[in-house]
Amino acid sequence: MRTGEPLPAVGEVLSSLATGVWHWNTATGLVTIDAETARLLGLPGGTTTLTEARARARFHPVDWNENTSIIRLASDEGTLAEVRLRIMDEQGRIVRTVRSRFRPVYDRKERVYRVTGTLQEVTEPTPGTAAQTPVTGDWRRSREAFLLDAGRALAEARSTSEVLRVAAGLSMPGFxxxxxxxxxxxxxxxxxxxxxxxxxGDEAPFTDMPLETDYxxxxxxxxxxxxxLSSPEQYKSRYPVTWPLAQHFGRQSWAFLPLTAAGRTMGAWMAAFAYPVAFTPDERSVLTTVARMLAQALSRAGAAESQRELTDGLQRSMLPTLGPEVPGMGVAARYIPTGGGLQVGGDWYDMIPLPGGTSRTKSGGSRFALVIGDVQGHDVRAAGLMGQLRIALRAYASEGHRxxxxxxxxxxxxxxxxDGALHGVDDSGGDDADPRxxxxxxxxxxxxxxxxxxxxxxxxxPxxxxxxxxxxxxxxxxxLPLGIDPDADYPTTRFALExxxxxxxxxxxxxxxxxxDxxxxxxxxxxxxEDHEGGLESLADALVQAVHGPSSHQTPGPLADRREDxxxxxxxxxxxxxxGYGATMLVGPTxxxxxxxxxxxxxxxxxEARDQVRGLLHDWTSDEQVDTAALLxxxxxxxxxxxxxxxxxxxxEVTGERGERRLRAEVTDVGDDLPHKRSPGELASSGRGLVLMELLADAWGVDPRGEGKSIWFELYEKG
Known part of the structure; x- marks a missing residue:
């Protein structure tokens, strides 16, 4: 072109460089293209206007979706965007690959995008360079697989430490x-x-940093x-005050991305690289997607940890301490909440001091009550009912009731x-009206x-x-369980702990x-x-560990996540x-x-009586004698x-040393009639009891008492 001649139009210049121009207005849904863009898309004619659907049909669907996401990303960051797109023909075959550069403008008032860009055909790289080039089809497929894996791993993280561990292990494709x-x-x-x-300790200078800092x-x-920040020079020029804090780490590129959840920026994520990174639109897209997933995961984990802390505190506040040592007795307890949901439920235990000795015990000692229970459900209402029931039981026990x-x-x-819950008056504070x-x-x-x-x-x-x-x-x-029948009776069983x-x-x-089951x-x-050797505290730990593995007293820990109840x-x-209550606490007379x-x-x-006798004789040397004892x-x-x-x-009662033990079983009643041995006929339905005693027992007898009688037998172990 000679000096003085008029400059050609921009469109002519771009056309001579085999570069097309296009414009997309999301408000109207129309895409305007020039002749070169139409040629690249395989469309006849010159400058024309297409519907969004017709334009989208010329591109690979994955690439079109990626293009729309990069438009939003470039608009948010105020940067020039670049993306590679595959052009399809009417039969769905890929005919060429083009590169599009554009700068989107977002109208916040109308909430629409207006995008003007260029389109230029490019040559696909050779297959051997796919992994190093973050704009090839192979890289795109790797990126999609990476994002799926990263999203799954972050979604499964249950705590902040797990989220950070997953983030540290992310290996992004190509960089x-x-x-x-x-x-x-x-x-x-x-x-x-x-x-x-x-x-x-490297984090010390960045902890407790004012938000006004030039960082x-x-x-x-x-x-x-x-x-x-693609280079140390760029970092130093933009943030000269805090550059010395980052300089000694020896990194070459940095990406700082907002962690945004529910429209609120909750923090920032830094990814630092030991080699220069250009941060192409594809790379920025990956980083932005990871930052969004990371923000959501951290938000979920933070909420879950706060909830666990709240519910664990609620549960702990409802559980008692076992109080001072009781002379002549030892007490140990454990409580582990369920793992799912709120980690709060209706199980509880309690130790209640009772009024002084009564005629029932005739000991004059300081009596106490042990209570253990389970309110139906694993939710806040179950915990609320548990708290109320525990207080009620304490009150009734402290009044001296049997x-x-x-x-x-x-x-x-x-x-x-x-009943109050069913009529809309839920004293437990919940909104669940189902009776518990x-x-x-x-x-x-x-x-x-x-x-x-x-x-x-x-x-x-027990x-x-x-x-x-x-x-x-x-x-x-x-x-019956509590709460079902207001007039239910609860008979008592009395025995001595030897x-x-x-x-x-x-x-x-x-x-x-x-x-x-x-x-x-x-x-x-x-x-x-049976196998444990040690005191009550170690036995309590052993029982919990046998079910769920190691755990500490009243502490859910990571194992709580696996609890079913x-x-x-x-x-x-x-x-x-x-x-004493040392290693030999559970050892005593045989x-x-x-x-x-x-x-x-x-x-x-x-x-039940037969089962009890079999339990007493579980290690008896003669199975035949065990059957005999149950029968008698x-x-x-x-x-x-x-x-x-x-x-x-x-x-x-079983006494003696193994191989020479004696079983004595005695049944007493208040009846006056003494049993007599009879000779039952072949078809008689009764009368064989004493006959069997005489045939099978090593010793037996019937003894009158002051009130009633007792019948007993003895078996001697056959060593």
Whole structure:
């Protein structure tokens, strides 16, 4: 072109360079293209206007979606954007690849984008360079897979530390930072939440930094806009005051991105690189997407941690301390909340001082009560009801009521709360009007004599570990769970905890967790109780660890996330003669004893009696003698129920050393008629009890008492 000639139009210049021009207005949904752009898109004619749908049909759908996201990104950052797009023909085949450069303008008033850009055909790189070129199809596929994996990992992170660990392990396709930092905001100060790729203490200068500081992360928090620094020179020129803080790390490029959740900038994320990075639109798009996912993950984790802290504090505030040591007794307890949701539920335990000795115990000692229970549900309402029920039980117990009266009053109280909830008056503070019930076991303890008086409301029976390590479930009389029937009765069971014995009471979460039912779960706990050597505290830990692994006292820890139900467990121990609560606390005289009452209207308890005897003889050397003992006990109890109007009381006791032990089983009743041996006919349905005693027992007898009688037998172990 000679001097003085007029300059050609911009369109002519671009056309001569095989570069087209296009304009897109999202308000009208129309795309205007010039002749060169039409040629590149495979469309006939010159300058024309297309609908958005017709223009979109000429591009690969993945590329079109990427183009729209980069438009938003470039508009937010106020930068020039660049993207590569694949052109498709009518048959869906890729015919060429073009590069588009554009600068979008966002009209905040009308909420529309106006975009003007250029289009130019480019040659695809050779396959061997795909990994190093962040604008190829291969890189695009790698990036999509990376973002899916990163999003999944961040979504699964449950705590801030997990989120930071996932962020530190991210390996971005084509470019990976070797230094990361997550900044938070407290008031008008910048804080460091976590970092990776730095030495401990490196974060000190950046902690508690005023937001007005001329530092990239502070600017990002103030403005909500990302800052990209491609070289140390660029960093130094833009932030000369804080450049010395970053200089000694030896990095070459930095990206500072806002962490925005729910429209609020909650902090900043720094990705630092040991090599120069140009921060192309594709690279910025990846970083921006990761920053958004990271912000959401941190927001979720922070909310979950606050919720866990709140609910754990609520649960802890409702649980008691076990108080001062009780002379002659030892007590240990554990509570572990459920892992799902709010980590708060309805399990609880309590230790209640009772009024002084009464005629029932005749000991004059300082009696106390142990309570363990489980309100239905694992939510705030369950926890609220648990708190109310615990207070009510304490009040009724402190008034001096017997165990049966305490549970009867507690059941009426909970029934009234449920009735109020059904009529719109929910005293628990929840919005769930469904009635809730609660299981409970109440034990009144006389520490001097070891006498226990137990009332049970739908709760699992206690287990007794005897002095020689034998463990048995101790059947007790019981009634309906609390809150179901306001007039329900709760019969009591009375027995003595012998020296060297330990009683375990727990909620069903300890028994049934891990896919176990009551039977298989009990066998698992029984093995722990039998094998353990040590004091009550270590035994309590062993029971919890057997179910869920290591855990600390009243601390959910990471294992709480795997819990299916709350766990509460209480241990009551009575030391043997001369024993303290050290490693030999559970060792005592080789005596095993069980006591069981069978009422006239409870014939089903005869089966429990047989189980109790088999439990006493679990390590007996002769299985035949075990069967004999169960049979004779069944015959003695049946004889009382059939031939008298009285209730029966079974006392079975094993004494002696292994191989030379003696079983003595005795059934007493208040009836006056003594049993007589008969000669039953072949078809007779009764009369064989004493015959069997004479044939099978090593010794037996019938003894009159001052009131009633007793029948007994003995078996001697065959070594």
């Amino acid at each position: 990976s930072p070797d230094g990361l930092a997550v900044f938070g905001v407290q008031g008008d100060r910048l804080t460091v939440i976590g970092h990776h790729g730095h030495q401990p 990239p992360a502070a600017e990002v928090v103030r403005t909500g806009r990302a800052v990209y 165990p049966d009266a305490v549970l009867s009053r507690a059941s009426r109280f909970l029934h009234g709360v449920n 019930f609660a299981t409970c076991l109440y034990v009144e303890v006389d520490p001097v004599s070891g006498v226990l008086e137990i009332a049970r409301a739908g709760h699992p029976d 287990a007794i570990r005897m002095a020689d390590g034998t463990v048995m479930m101790r059947p007790t009389a019981g009634g 020296p060297g014995e330990t009683m375990m009471i727990c909620t069903d979460g300890l028994i049934e967790t891990g896919g176990h 009551l039977e298989s779960g009990w066998h698992r706990l029984r093995a722990v109780l 709350d766990i509460a467990v209480l241990l009551l121990g009575r030391p043997g003669v001369g024993d 005596v095993r004893r069980t006591l069981l009452a069978v009422a006239q209207d409870e014939p089903e308890r005869i089966a 006990v069944s015959e003695m109890l049946t004889n009382v129920l059939v031939h008298t109007d009285a209730d029966a009381l079974l006392l079975a």
